[in-house]
Amino acid sequence: MIGLPGSGKSFFATQLQINHPQYQLISTDTIRAQLFGDEGIQGPWLRVWSQVQYQFKQAVGEGTDAIYDATNTQRRQRKEVITVAREIGFDPIFAVWVNTPLEICLQRNQNRLRQVPEEIILKMHRQLTDVPPSLSEPLDSLIVL
Structure with missing residues (x-):
């Protein structure tokens, strides 16, 4: 998944997983909540990334596909995720870019309990x-919504 906070990517990822219960949903927000007690606490990225990789390996070991739910706004991050996912055994790799207009993302963010600072959304x-x-x-396929 690729998209700004408030774009709807987590909603879409959850709906995809509901429609395909065999897929494992790997969410950096969920991982942060597990590691740090709150999904809003960013914490050390390496701890989060280590858990993402662990869950990737777990999914491959179980023979299941995975949905990786994170903003993935930087190409460097996306390439690293793709490289690691391929090395672990995922193939093919599809990406869904939830390309919601900035104004809508900012509006949705204002209505959230856990708001992302506006300057962060603008940077992303x-x-x-x-x-x-x-x-x-x-990528093997890129779907833009």
Whole structure:
């Protein structure tokens, strides 16, 4: 999953998992809640990333596909996730970019209990605008909603 906070990516990921219960949903928000007691606590990224990789390996070991729910706004992050996922055994790799207009994301963010600072959303928007997701990352398929 790729998208700004408030884009609807977590909602979409959850609906996808409901429709395909054999998929394992791996969410950085859920991992943060488990590790730090609250999904809003960013905590050390390496601890979060280590748990993501553990869950990737667990899914492959169980023979299940996975949905990775995170913002993934930086190409460097996306490429790292794709590389690690392929090394662990996921193939093919599809990405869903929930490309919701910035104004809607900002509005939804205002209505959330756990708000992301506006400057962070603006920074993430610039990252996605400057270097949007593409098949060259290398993805097997890119779906833009």
